[in-house]
Amino acid sequence: MKKALAIDVGGTKIYGAILDENGNFLTEIEKHSTPSTFDEIRETFKSIIKKHEKDVDIVAFSTCGAVNNQNTGILGSTGNIAKEYPTMDFLSLSEKPVFVENDANCAAWAEHEIGASKGCPDSIMLTLGTGVGGGIILNNKLFKGKNGAAGEMHFKMRTDKHRKCTCGSWDCFEAYASGSGLKKTAEEISKNPNITTYDVIGGWQKNDNLMTEIYKKWENDILEGLIGLANIFDPDVIVLSGSLAEFTNPEYLTETVNKEIVTTPTKIVKGSAGNYSGMIGAALLALGVGLGGDK
Secondary structure, eight states, rough: OOEEEEEEESEEEEEEEEETTTSSSSSSEEEEEEOHHHHHHHHHHHHHHHHGGGGOOOEEEEEESSOOOEEEEEOOOSSOOOGGGGGGGGGGOOOEEEEEEEEEHHHHHHHHHSSSTTTTEEEEEEEEESSEEEEETTTTTEOTHHHHTTOOOOOOOOSSSBOOOSSSSSSSSSSHHSSHHHHHHHHHHHHTTTTTTTHHHHHHHTTOOHHHHHEEEEEEEHHHHHHHHHHOOOOOOEEEEEETTGGGGGGHHHHHHHHHHSOOOOOOEOOOSSHHHHHHHHHHHTTTTTTTTTT
């Protein structure tokens, strides 16, 4: 059975582990804080690879940022990691073949192969965390667009330049549906610049009126995005993953979305591939699982 060294790269952490073709972890997950400089990030990659590459067939990166259709590198700035990161020469990091894919796309593929959207030809996955990521699967294939950037959740929620997004533009879906967006909404409604997402979630769980008002506004922002995505793609299912997905109500979201869309009914569900779905998806994609043959 073939094996992949999966390396998950985010703005705050870098994880590494060996997985097999079934998505099973064969080693403990090696965990590092993401360094602040480009050179230190590269050295972290090289350290993980040096330790494990002799035991694997391929090195698979699940990374923040849009990835080209050749699965060799980053298309542009990610906004939350060293600014030089898009210039990383991934192929030079190992003597073994190297595969690179966006982390949300990897997570979407993990859900498609072993998780909540298994058996669904058409699905969308949203990762709700500090930011918002997206992966789109159409006809059992990862949809990446002409250059590889499809699935970036930066469509507009309004046009009056109300809220700046981390991408540099204004009023993107991510600026409202993310954890950062929830905090901004909380600040606007409460007039308290020190309020946190933990305050909102904790208060909502205790039925606090103000925190519930803030939560419902955030939930409505998510709904607007879900309705648009359901109308455009007509998916079998939309999977919610990430740290904030835990605090959503899929049954309510499904009911509300299906009342508003003009396409056939869909389902909103929580992801089931686990916290390391990006690593699992990267390994499965790199090893060709579900792609009709080995890569």
